[in-house]
Amino acid sequence: MRKPKYQFFSLEEYQARLDALRGRMEEREIDVLLVNSPENLYYVSGYQTPGYYWYQTLIVGLDREPTFVTRLNEASNIEPFSWIEDSRPYEDHEDWIEHTKDVLSDLGLADKRVGLQYDSFFLTSQDEKRLTAALSDATFVDGSGLVEEGRMVKSEQEIEYIRQAARTAEAGLRAGIEACAVGVTENDVAAEIHRAQIAAGSEYTGLPIFIRTGDRDLMTHSTWYRNVLQPGESVTIEMPGCINRYHAATYQQIYLGDPPELLLRAREIGAEVMAKAKSAIRPGVPAGDIHRLVQDSLEEAMGPGSKRNSRAAYSIGIAFAPDWGEGHIISMTEGESRPLQAGMTFHLLAGHVALQGLDGAKRAVNSDTVLVTEVGCETLTDGLEHRLWVK
Amino acid sequence: MKKPNWQYFSLEEYRQRLDALRGRMEGLGVDAVLVNTPENLYYLSGYQTPGYYWWQTLVVPMDREPVSVTRRVEDSNMRELGWVEDRRPYEDYEDWVEKTRDVLVDLGLRGKTIGMELGSFFLPARDYLKLQALMPDARFVDSTGLVEAGRLIKSPQEIEYMRQAARAAESATLAGIEAVGLGATENDVAAEMHRAQIKAGSEYTGLPMFIASGVRSTMTHATWYRRPLQKDEVVFFEVPGCINRYHAAMMREVYIGDPPEWMSRGMDVVTDTLAKAKEKIKPGVVAGDLFEEIKEMLDSAELGAKLERRAAYSIGIAFAPDWGEGHILSIMRGEERQLQAGMAFHLIPGVRVVGLGGILCSDTVLVTERGCETLTGGVEQKLFVK
Numbered sequence: 001m002r003k004p005k006y007q008f009f010s011l012e013e014y015q016a017r018l019d020a021l022r023g024r025m026e027e028r029e030i031d032v033l034l035v036n037s038p039e040n041l042y043y044v045s046g047y048q049t050p051g052y053y054w055y056q057t058l059i060v061g062l063d064r065e066p067t068f069v070t071r072l073n074e075a076s077n078i079e080p081f082s083w084i085e086d087s088r089p090y091e092d093h094e095d096w097i098e099h100t101k102d103v104l105s106d107l108g109l110a111d112k113r114v115g116l117q118y119d120s121f122f123l124t125s126q127d128e129k130r131l132t133a134a135l136s137d138a139t140f141v142d143g144s145g146l147v148e149e150g151r152m153v154k155s156e157q158e159i160e161y162i163r164q165a166a167r168t169a170e171a172g173l174r175a176g177i178e179a180c181a182v183g184v185t186e187n188d189v190a191a192e193i194h195r196a197q198i199a200a201g202s203e204y205t206g207l208p209i210f211i212r213t214g215d216r217d218l219m220t221h222s223t224w225y226r227n228v229l230q231p232g233e234s235v236t237i238e239m240p241g242c243i244n245r246y247h248a249a250t251y252q253q254i255y256l257g258d259p260p261e262l263l264l265r266a267r268e269i270g271a272e273v274m275a276k277a278k279s280a281i282r283p284g285v286p287a288g289d290i291h292r293l294v295q296d297s298l299e300e301a302m303g304p305g306s307k308r309n310s311r312a313a314y315s316i317g318i319a320f321a322p323d324w325g326e327g328h329i330i331s332m333t334e335g336e337s338r339p340l341q342a343g344m345t346f347h348l349l350a351g352h353v354a355l356q357g358l359d360g361a362k363r364a365v366n367s368d369t370v371l372v373t374e375v376g377c378e379t380l381t382d383g384l385e386h387r388l389w390v391k
Numbered sequence: 392m393k394k395p396n397w398q399y400f401s402l403e404e405y406r407q408r409l410d411a412l413r414g415r416m417e418g419l420g421v422d423a424v425l426v427n428t429p430e431n432l433y434y435l436s437g438y439q440t441p442g443y444y445w446w447q448t449l450v451v452p453m454d455r456e457p458v459s460v461t462r463r464v465e466d467s468n469m470r471e472l473g474w475v476e477d478r479r480p481y482e483d484y485e486d487w488v489e490k491t492r493d494v495l496v497d498l499g500l501r502g503k504t505i506g507m508e509l510g511s512f513f514l515p516a517r518d519y520l521k522l523q524a525l526m527p528d529a530r531f532v533d534s535t536g537l538v539e540a541g542r543l544i545k546s547p548q549e550i551e552y553m554r555q556a557a558r559a560a561e562s563a564t565l566a567g568i569e570a571v572g573l574g575a576t577e578n579d580v581a582a583e584m585h586r587a588q589i590k591a592g593s594e595y596t597g598l599p600m601f602i603a604s605g606v607r608s609t610m611t612h613a614t615w616y617r618r619p620l621q622k623d624e625v626v627f628f629e630v631p632g633c634i635n636r637y638h639a640a641m642m643r644e645v646y647i648g649d650p651p652e653w654m655s656r657g658m659d660v661v662t663d664t665l666a667k668a669k670e671k672i673k674p675g676v677v678a679g680d681l682f683e684e685i686k687e688m689l690d691s692a693e694l695g696a697k698l699e700r701r702a703a704y705s706i707g708i709a710f711a712p713d714w715g716e717g718h719i720l721s722i723m724r725g726e727e728r729q730l731q732a733g734m735a736f737h738l739i740p741g742v743r744v745v746g747l748g749g750i751l752c753s754d755t756v757l758v759t760e761r762g763c764e765t766l767t768g769g770v771e772q773k774l775f776v777k
Binding site: 006038049050051052053071072073074076077080091092093116118119120121122123124125126128129142144187188190191192194195196198199201202203204207208209218219220221222223224225226309310311320321322323333334335 | 397429440441442443444462463464465467468471472482483484507509510511512513514515516517519520533535578579581582583585586587589590592593594595598599600609610611612613614615616617699700701710711712713721723724725743745
């Protein structure tokens with residue numbers, strides 16, 4: 001292992017990640033794993049680039065140092081960021097699957113049991129087909145989730161980066177709350193939020209910041225779109241921060257004018273449900289139970305129409321676009337029976353309450369990034385109180 | 392077709408896009424295609440969301456209106472932004488591949504020929520293989536590129552959005568040049584650039600802005616990383632703007648201190664190459680030939696590094712993780728297709744000299760009937776010195 005120039009984890013931590021991954025490979029009888037997801041590549045090797053729209057893979061065997069196959073242009077990121085030395089890039093005009101096949105043959109791995117990330121966005125179906133056809137002597141097995149399993153429980157250093165990310169998210173939120181006023185545009189607000197978040201240290205995030213006003217709050221994942229803020233409207237901000245690719249996220253809500261009773265009431269209920277969920281979170285509890293608790297609490301307080309139409313929380317950590325979460329690793333959702341473990345981190349959305357019959361405000365929002373500790377739950381986005389900011 | 396609440400193209404333009412796609416579907420011999428790529432979904436239907444990390448597909452049969460299958464919470468975006476009326480969302484806990492199978496069977500496509508975008512990031516191999524297994528009577532073919540073929544030539548409305556996007560990119564670039572100085576970090580500069588870009592109207596972009604100082608400018612796609620700016624270093628900017636998902640992008644560089652010879656001469660060569668490449672661009676030029684000419688101009692100047700990637704890529708609609716569409720067409724070695732009026736490219740001559748820094752300057756350009764028009768010409772093509 002070589003010490004990279006930009007190093008965010010100790011070589012011991014990388015070694016431990018690699019050893020654990022190899023243990024899981026052996027359990028699935030995989031001789032060599034091809035890692036394509038940008039989060040997984042970063043987790044195993046330290047290598048990062050936003051240029052993962054070109055094919056790139058890390059060949060992880062059981063008994064020799066891993067080998068990178070990336071675009072030549074991106075190979076410039078391996079030496080500064082990664083402890084891995086063996087890099088065999090392809091050029092823009094070359095066939096990267098042929099190249100991968102040649103590298104695997106060269107390493108003596110072309111007839112082994114090869115694990116592929118069948119669930120990865122960045123191993124296309126086309127490449128999967130071509131690769132399995134090109135390596136006719138290999139046996140292909142599903143290696144999905146093998147690296148992700150190691151990402152599920154965070155180390156001290158990972159948690160520290162998530163804490164730092166939380167500070168940048170809060171800086172963005174303060175600027176956003178300050179900037180909201182009748183007559184300014186969503187873009188004016190977004191401009192100040194980005195400025196503050198980045199000045200506080202944040203990197204680019206896996207998803208854009210979500211800034212929604214009035215009716216547009218009903219459109220999932222909609223964000224700033226040059227609309228003018230109107231009196232009697234709520235503004236919701238879902239805010240990420242990112243340090244060394246680790247993310248934290250949290251919501252805040254602003255109201256322009258005298259807030260309606262119904263919204264205030266809904267926010268109170270949201271805060272209560274949030275508190276209930278946090279006090280139920282501890283190691284050993286099945287993740288789906290927290291989801292159910294949230295649904296039951298919402299139904300009890302507001303009637304069946306107020307139940308969530310999506311999961312109550314998703315795991316959060318390393319992210320590259322198009323997601324800042326890692327809910328595919330574990331979510332608090334209907335039917336999830338796996339137990340919570342100390343060191344897991346979630347974006348907990350338990351404080352959202354849907355509203356009916358109000359113009360200008362479609363829901364009350366309240367969320368935090370939380371850490372499952374040995375004894376319970378710690379809020380990581382605790383630097384800014386949750387309340388309705390009235391402007 | 393219904394008129395959406397937020398509409399960025401006329402229903403006639405959408406109808407033309409759909410009709411042209413069906414023409415290409417006939418050529419491929421498919422009864423329906425499944426469209427999963429976010430850019431293609433937006434191009435065809437107007438639907439957009441950053442939430443495409445959940446399965447979503449638009450089923451386009453030859454003989455009836457399209458049907459959208461998205462995650463329940465994202466369906467709100469088809470309702471508000473799309474013209475598609477037949478929407479059949481799935482719940483978070485449902486199996487989306489089974490749901491898609493049910494929709495296909497319901498549409499009478501059980502034993503038909505179905506095109507899927509096997510080259511798309513957002514059709515994971517797992518889902519493709521599963522759908523194939525669930526529908527043994529259907530014949531699946533690769534329809535990658537079928538929608539993209541329509542995106543290659545931009546309409547006047549698309550070009551108008553790219554012009555607006557170029558204004559946002561220029562605003563950010565100017566703010567960045569202004570913010571560069573000793574005592575500032577890369578993040579301080581990035582903060583001012585984002586503020587200016589978004590205030591000028593920009594949406595979120597397909598890739599982050601690239602801002603890298605000193606030797607970090609030799610790392611491809613490196614961006615701001617809290618590094619304090621130093622004297623006698625170059626600061627590299629590659630800046631996008633985005634309006635209604637249409638992008639324009641540009642590179643400029645700032646030098647802190649007196650630029651050394653490798654930098655000043657290098658930038659002269661690069662800007663000269665950029666200008667000459669624009670003079671050569673016109674309909675009928677073979678993309679690969681243009682690449683070789685650009686490469687020769689750069690490589691023969693012996694700047695300490697050679698052009699080791701394509702010289703330009705198509706640009707237009709984008710969602711992360713790319714702001715370009717170079718997979719549709721790039722000006723690169725071996726590309727035999729010709730340039731056509733209405734194509735738009737990010738033209739990126741430049742080299743990265745290991746140990747020293749990047750020497751790069753670029754513009755977004757439009758191929759016109761007569762030649763080439765620069766869309767990002769609002770900031771001079773030169774080395775800025777602070």
